[in-house]
Amino acid sequence: MSVADTLGQLALFADLTPTQLEAIAHSHEEDVFAVGERVLRRGLSGGNFYVILEGEASVEIEGEERHRLARGEFFGEISALTGEPPTADVVAATILRCLVIPGAQLERLLLDRPQFMLRLLRMEARRLRGTLEWQP
Amino acid sequence: MAAVERPFPPGDYDVVVVGSGPGGLQTSYCLRRLGVRHATLSRDERPGGMFQRFPIFQRLITWTKPDAPVARTSREYEWYDHNSLLAEEPELKALVPDLMDRAFDLPSRAEMEAGIAAFADRARLEVRYGCTWESTRHDGDRLVLATSDGEYRCRAAVFALGVTEPWRADVPGLEHAPHYVDTETPERYADRDVFVVGKRNSGFEVAQGILPWARSITLGSPRPVQTDALALSALRVRYLHPYDEYARGGPGTYVLDVTIERIERRGERFTVVAHGTTWDGTLELEVDDVIAATGFQTPLQDLPQLGVVTVADGRIPALTPFWESVAVPGVYFAGNASQGARGLGRRGAGASSTAVNGFRYNARVLARHLAQRLNGAAPAAEPVDDVVAFLLRELTSAPELWVQKGYLCRVVSAGADGFADEDVVPLTHFFDTAGPDAYAASIEVDEAGGIVPTVYARRGGEIAEHRLEPHPLHEYEGDAYREHVAAVVS
Numbered sequence: 001m002s003v004a005d006t007l008g009q010l011a012l013f014a015d016l017t018p019t020q021l022e023a024i025a026h027s028h029e030e031d032v033f034a035v036g037e038r039v040l041r042r043g044l045s046g047g048n049f050y051v052i053l054e055g056e057a058s059v060e061i062e063g064e065e066r067h068r069l070a071r072g073e074f075f076g077e078i079s080a081l082t083g084e085p086p087t088a089d090v091v092a093a094t095i096l097r098c099l100v101i102p103g104a105q106l107e108r109l110l111l112d113r114p115q116f117m118l119r120l121l122r123m124e125a126r127r128l129r130g131t132l133e134w135q136p
Numbered sequence: 137m138a139a140v141e142r143p144f145p146p147g148d149y150d151v152v153v154v155g156s157g158p159g160g161l162q163t164s165y166c167l168r169r170l171g172v173r174h175a176t177l178s179r180d181e182r183p184g185g186m187f188q189r190f191p192i193f194q195r196l197i198t199w200t201k202p203d204a205p206v207a208r209t210s211r212e213y214e215w216y217d218h219n220s221l222l223a224e225e226p227e228l229k230a231l232v233p234d235l236m237d238r239a240f241d242l243p244s245r246a247e248m249e250a251g252i253a254a255f256a257d258r259a260r261l262e263v264r265y266g267c268t269w270e271s272t273r274h275d276g277d278r279l280v281l282a283t284s285d286g287e288y289r290c291r292a293a294v295f296a297l298g299v300t301e302p303w304r305a306d307v308p309g310l311e312h313a314p315h316y317v318d319t320e321t322p323e324r325y326a327d328r329d330v331f332v333v334g335k336r337n338s339g340f341e342v343a344q345g346i347l348p349w350a351r352s353i354t355l356g357s358p359r360p361v362q363t364d365a366l367a368l369s370a371l372r373v374r375y376l377h378p379y380d381e382y383a384r385g386g387p388g389t390y391v392l393d394v395t396i397e398r399i400e401r402r403g404e405r406f407t408v409v410a411h412g413t414t415w416d417g418t419l420e421l422e423v424d425d426v427i428a429a430t431g432f433q434t435p436l437q438d439l440p441q442l443g444v445v446t447v448a449d450g451r452i453p454a455l456t457p458f459w460e461s462v463a464v465p466g467v468y469f470a471g472n473a474s475q476g477a478r479g480l481g482r483r484g485a486g487a488s489s490t491a492v493n494g495f496r497y498n499a500r501v502l503a504r505h506l507a508q509r510l511n512g513a514a515p516a517a518e519p520v521d522d523v524v525a526f527l528l529r530e531l532t533s534a535p536e537l538w539v540q541k542g543y544l545c546r547v548v549s550a551g552a553d554g555f556a557d558e559d560v561v562p563l564t565h566f567f568d569t570a571g572p573d574a575y576a577a578s579i580e581v582d583e584a585g586g587i588v589p590t591v592y593a594r595r596g597g598e599i600a601e602h603r604l605e606p607h608p609l610h611e612y613e614g615d616a617y618r619e620h621v622a623a624v625v626s
Contacts, residue, residue, distance in 0.1 A: 002306070002449060022395040023413035026358035030447045031478050032454030034462035038568050043599060046482035046583075095445060095463055097454075100481060104583050 003030055003099060006053050010072040012123065015115035024099075024109070031100050033092035040076055040090040049080040049106040050090075054097035060089045068093065077120070080106045143262040144175035146286030150510050152177065154281070155296030156263045157185015158252055158492045159471015159499060162221050163294050164261055166503030169224065172511060175288060176261070177281075179268040183256040185471070186300045187249040191341055192319055194245045198491045201241050202233040214535035218493030219243055221255045222500060228259050271438050279466055291510055294502070296471040297435050299490075303451055305333065305430040309399030312406075313426035316342055325350045331408050331421060333396060334429035335361055342429050343378040347389070353378060354421060356392040357430075358413045394419065399426055434473045442467070452476045457562035458505045459498060468506070474498045479543040480564060482580070487543035497536045497544060501560055517556035520548050523575065524621045526557070530577045531589040531604070531612045536560045537579045545578040545592070550625075566592065567599055575625055591624050600624075 003025035007013045013021060030053070033039055039057065040047050050057075051074045059067040059075070066088065069075060079086045080103030101109065110117040153164050156178035164176040180188070196219065204216040208230040214222065220232040232251035236243050243251070256263070268284040272293075281288045302315040314320075316338040325346040332339050335357040343353050361379055381389040394410035408421045433451035436444060443464045447454045453469050454462045455476035461467040469476060475489040477498075488494030507513050520526045530537060530546040537544060537560075547558035547566055550573045558574065566576045576592040580603070589604040589612050602624050604617060 019395050019411045019413060023358045023393070026413075027360065029478065029481070031481070032445055032447055032462050034456050037456065037462070038564070041567055041599065044482075044567070044601065046480075046580075048481060097445075097447075100478075102481070 003053065007051075007099070010051070012051065012072060012074065012119050013116065015119065016113060020113065028099055028101050028105070031098055033096040033098070035092055035094060037092045037096075038089055039092060039096065039098070040079070040086045040088070042087060042089050043085045045079075045083070045085045046103070047076050047079050047086060048103060049076045049101040050074060050098040051101070052096065052098055055092065055094040057096055058091045058093040060091055061087075074120070074123075076103075077106070077124070079103070142264050142267075144177065144264040144267075146283070146288055147175075148278075148289045149173055149175045150290065151175075151292050151294060151506060152279075152281055152288045152290040153294045153296060153470070154178070154269050155185060155298065155471060156180055156183045156256070156265065157187070157296060157298055157471055158221060159296035159298070159474070159495055160185070160294075161252065161256055161261055161263075162496045162499035163296060163470045163503060164263070165221065165223065165255075165259055166500045167506065168261075170503055170507040170511075170513065170515075172503065172507050175290075176263045177267040177269060177283060177288070178263050178265050179284075181265050182253065183261075183263065184249045184252050185296075186298045187245055187252060189317075190300060191245060192316065192345070195240065196242050196245070196248055197337070198493050199241045200232050200236060200243055202236060202238060208233065211535065212533045215533070215538055218491065218539070219248055220251060221492070222496050223255070223259065225259075228255065231255050231258070269437070272442050274442070292466045292468060292506055294468045294470050294506075295434075295436075295439070295473065296469070297473060299432045299434050299452065299472040299475070301433045301435045302428075303431050303433040303449075304428050305396075307333065307396045307399065309401070309406075310396075310426070310428050310430075312401055313399065313428045316427060316429045319345075319427060322346045322349045325425065327351050328424040329422070330354070330425045330427065331356065331406070331423040332427045332429050333357065334431065335359065335391065336429075336431060338431060339429035340376060340378060342427055343389075347378060350388075352388045352390075352423075354390040354392060354408075354423070356394045356396060356408070356410055358393065358395045360393045360414050361391060392419070434469075439464075439467065447476060457564040459502050468502060470499050470502060471495050474502075477562075479562065482542055487540050489540075489543075493539045494543075497540055497560065501544065501562065504559065515559075517549065517558055519553070520555040520557050523548055523550075523555040523625050524618055525613070526555075527575060527577045527591055527621055527625075528613045528617055531579065531591075532610065534560075534577070537577065541579045541581055541587075545576040547574055547576045549574040563592075566594065570597055591621055593624055 004021040007021045057069045058065045151174035153176040167174045198218040200219045201216040206212045209226040220230045231254045235247045235250045271282045273280050278289045279293050302317050322345050326349045329352045330350045332355045335355050378389050382391040393414040397409045400407045406426050410419050444461045445454050445463045453476045459474045474495045479487045545563045548555050549558050573595045578590050580588045580590045582588050591602045593600045
């Protein structure tokens, strides 16, 4: 399946037309990580925004898994948008296939495609609510 | 012809290298230097790989500057000569510049092919030519490569197959168009309207080649030409004339951001139906010729069935930082396919592994990695007396760092006896390896494409990044730099 077709199945991109999906798929690279390979590193600036196309990723702090991310989920957005280094490591828990959008291009994409921005915001809001509920 | 004894008969080897282009030869040379028992096989009859045929328009996009302010036998000269293979022996270094007629500072295809052949010949690199790899399987801890000459068993295989098998995008009707590899002479396009599908290397190369002949040229693909990324691209050196004409409003040359819905044949002409990706609307273009310049793939044969996973629509193997398949241990790639290891890709910058200048260093690092992994042979790390001067010298003149920006770094470890040179490794390896405190020098790129010399400190598993000030001549050995790095390593 092409990257554009895969993106079309993900909630994050559900409002975009096939032509828009094609443009996103062709404008960014795919990357695949081996099991255990680190994708984002805590403290290291200049990271990208990643959308999981296949596989799972583990969000880790000091080697301890705090959260598991699956197909259709994303990571790296906070660091990409704020320019601050990530506060956790993200490690491939299985063979992990991602679409990679460099931070500077994420901003452009969000502004160009407001439907995508809205979807991302909603997912981010749900995550935040989940985080707050976890608080003791 | 009398039977000549061919090297590397079928059998058991530590490593089997497949390919006799620059990637295969560089790997074989480096493995031999390190004493790794290996066989090198090629289906070709002579060295050269893709340069026996490509680029079709006969000139490379990577520079070689025959005269430089440093000696041709120096390590630093490799920075001025992106096309020669690497060697330790002075007589094997920098073989390409002597073969150039100096019409350009970019060698012609024939000059490049001659340079590779000269390297294979003078280094007496043994290759079993005319031996075609046919299939692959596992047998216990061994990989088995079946070939036209019999079976080769090995602990690791290095595939240096190039990325030269024509690949066509899945566009209805594109199957009727010749691929870039079937492009005829430029004269063939005299006074014709031509649509080129693709806006990367081969698309721009073919457009540049037919620019003096065609009546009109339109290039189309979904991805916009990224002018900021092109600042760091070798493509910029030679093939951007068509884009330049379009950007300045010149007539008859068009560079479009479109997805192509279909291509229809109508009599002697074609109709191309395309939708804008960076603009709204649909175009129907009538042209005389369509050329599929949608790129190439690595001829992986049955490796996907063995479990090798790919990126870019199945065209390129997905690789770890040491160029091993992310899914099949023991299967490595060298040469152009080593681009399947993207590296950190921080701030959008990637490795230069698609050309000899970058992948020759990948091959040397890979050979060292294989020697350590298979033979347990780690060359003794040389002591470093002045760590500050050493790191700054590397940042100022190490060709590995300047070519493989943000991908390869030079590492110095700190021990009880002082500092030691740990050679060049992938930056991700440095980040993710638990080990003694160490420092890495790396040339990085910032958001605006500017060059940023960087020193990383790894202490107790924590990485700290120290970006040094840019310098207009890229000279980082002055007092201010010494003070900065001295504070980092103290």
